[in-house]
Amino acid sequence: MNTTIDDIVSLCKRRGFVYPTSEIYGGLTSSYDYGPLGVELLNNIKQLWWKEFITKREDMVGLDSQILLHPQTWVASGHVTSFSDPMVEDKKTHKRYRADHLIESWLEAHRGQNAVDFKVENLKVSDMAKFIAENKIKSPQNNEITEPKSFNLLFETAVGVISGDKSTVYLRGETAQGIFSNFRNVVDSTRVKLPFGIGQIGKSFRNEITSGQFVFRTLEFEQAEIEYFFNPDDTDWQKLFKSWQDTMWRFVVNILGIDKSKLRWRKHTDSERSHYSKDTYDLEFEYPFGWKELWGISYRTDYDLKQHQEFSKQKLEYRDPITGKTFMPHVIEPAVGVNRLFLMILVNSLRKEDKRLVLSLPPKLAPRTVAVFPLVANKPELVEKAREVYRLLINADIKTAWDERGNIGKRYMSADEAGTPWCVTIDYDSIENASVTVRNRDTTKQVRIQQADLVSYFRQNLHKEDDEK
Numbered sequence: 001m002n003t004t005i006d007d008i009v010s011l012c013k014r015r016g017f018v019y020p021t022s023e024i025y026g027g028l029t030s031s032y033d034y035g036p037l038g039v040e041l042l043n044n045i046k047q048l049w050w051k052e053f054i055t056k057r058e059d060m061v062g063l064d065s066q067i068l069l070h071p072q073t074w075v076a077s078g079h080v081t082s083f084s085d086p087m088v089e090d091k092k093t094h095k096r097y098r099a100d101h102l103i104e105s106w107l108e109a110h111r112g113q114n115a116v117d118f119k120v121e122n123l124k125v126s127d128m129a130k131f132i133a134e135n136k137i138k139s140p141q142n143n144e145i146t147e148p149k150s151f152n153l154l155f156e157t158a159v160g161v162i163s164g165d166k167s168t169v170y171l172r173g174e175t176a177q178g179i180f181s182n183f184r185n186v187v188d189s190t191r192v193k194l195p196f197g198i199g200q201i202g203k204s205f206r207n208e209i210t211s212g213q214f215v216f217r218t219l220e221f222e223q224a225e226i227e228y229f230f231n232p233d234d235t236d237w238q239k240l241f242k243s244w245q246d247t248m249w250r251f252v253v254n255i256l257g258i259d260k261s262k263l264r265w266r267k268h269t270d271s272e273r274s275h276y277s278k279d280t281y282d283l284e285f286e287y288p289f290g291w292k293e294l295w296g297i298s299y300r301t302d303y304d305l306k307q308h309q310e311f312s313k314q315k316l317e318y319r320d321p322i323t324g325k326t327f328m329p330h331v332i333e334p335a336v337g338v339n340r341l342f343l344m345i346l347v348n349s350l351r352k353e354d355k356r357l358v359l360s361l362p363p364k365l366a367p368r369t370v371a372v373f374p375l376v377a378n379k380p381e382l383v384e385k386a387r388e389v390y391r392l393l394i395n396a397d398i399k400t401a402w403d404e405r406g407n408i409g410k411r412y413m414s415a416d417e418a419g420t421p422w423c424v425t426i427d428y429d430s431i432e433n434a435s436v437t438v439r440n441r442d443t444t445k446q447v448r449i450q451q452a453d454l455v456s457y458f459r460q461n462l463h464k465e466d467d468e469k
């Protein structure tokens with residue numbers, strides 16, 4: 001059975017993965033909070049990314065730069081002038097919409113009726129205006145809309161707000177700029193040499209609008225970005241680009257366990273490519289609302305370092321320690337949204353079966369690896385034994401949940417929806433002979449295991465997938 005976005009949204013709310021932000025005040029547009037299970041899943045994703053791309057690679061280092069950077073950063077990077085979306089406004093409700101999204105919906109609704117063979121990604125703002133006028137496209141409320149205009153996505157705020165002294169700063173629109181502005185610091189303070197990459201995970205902000213795509217596109221989101229610097233004279237950028245594409249693919253398929261048939265590459269057209277990029281591809285995932293960008297990779301050349309050198313008047317060139325030659329490194333940038341990985345993993349894992357809903361998360365991503373239950377909660381001897389097992393697992397660093405609410409069937413249902421791979425039930429035999437029942441989430445099969453063997457059983461199963469790769 002196909003999973004809809006409504007299935008995902010209601011599961012997330014019901015089980016504590018994601019809540020609408022400020023819900024008690026009616027919510028805030030395109031903003032979500034991550035609940036007790038959601039934050040664990042997000043953390044697991046970020047830890048895996050960090051382990052694969054920073055810890056396990058000698059050519060990569062990490063960074064954690066600020067959300068507020070010197071405002072000149074965004075002038076130099078081109079974001080103040082070129083970081084925009086084409087927007088229209090509903091003339092009655094004054095709600096804003098992305099012009100390209102309205103055109104896409106119109107094309108979808110008129111598919112087959114006329115031979116429209118162009119791609120929205122190819123349209124400039126003026127082309128969009130023409131297309132909207134020619135086809136009399138209206139807002140989703142069927143009202144007239146304004147002509148599309150470019151709308152800058154950077155969020156502005158101010159430092160030192162005593163009147164007159166205010167200076168505009170921006171909430172970062174990408175984490176990448178903190179990497180470029182620290183390029184020289186990293187070269188000077190570490191042992192790196194080209195080619196090498198700097199990666200960081202952190203919040204970015206964009207004043208954009210969306211509807212019905214849940215955490216896919218939000219005002220505030222987390223990016224995991226890499227800037228991989230190289231000497232264009234001795235590294236073929238196309239080969240390096242391709243090898244990064246393979247690395248991204250492997251992370252999604254082998255580490256996150258995503259079904260290959262739901263993934264594809266798409267090259268950006270000339271008009272959609274960002275101002276800084278010479279070539280961009282998107283790794284797209286088939287979300288319930290269509291094929292969408294999960295992870296972008298761009299060849300940013302030496303655009304950013306050159307811009308920052310010019311605006312800061314600081315030398316940002318790299319000096320080759322062997323040849324002594326100085327030059328501006330070029331950069332390949334694989335940049336992903338952690339929240340899009342999160343949504344992809346939920347979509348890929350949620351299964352509707354006859355009588356149950358199961359979130360088949362890979363064990364290493366599951367918020368909890370095991371849930372421990374006393375068979376019934378009103379028998380102190382069972383609760384005491386179950387607590388002993390719970391502590392045994394917690395002390396062995398196995399992420400374990402405790403549940404004594406409701407009947408055992410309800411507890412299994414809740415664990416299945418929480419994506420918990422194994423449940424351990426303690427019954428009277430457990431007191432007699434120190435054995436427990438372990439139920440597998442995906443097969444629902446139950447096996448009897450000695451309490452003393454539990455830790456190694458879960459450890460082996462947790463690492464089984466890694467060994468198989």
Ligand code: GAP
Pocket residue numbers: 173174175176206208215216217218219220221222223225293294295296333335336337338339340
């Ligand atoms: N530094 C390059 C850069 O920021 P991008 O394609 O605009 O490129 C990179 O963003 C990734 O960040 C995207 O592939 C996407 O996964 C994520 N992303 C971008 N905007 C987002 C938003 N509004 N909400 C959630 N994720 C977003």
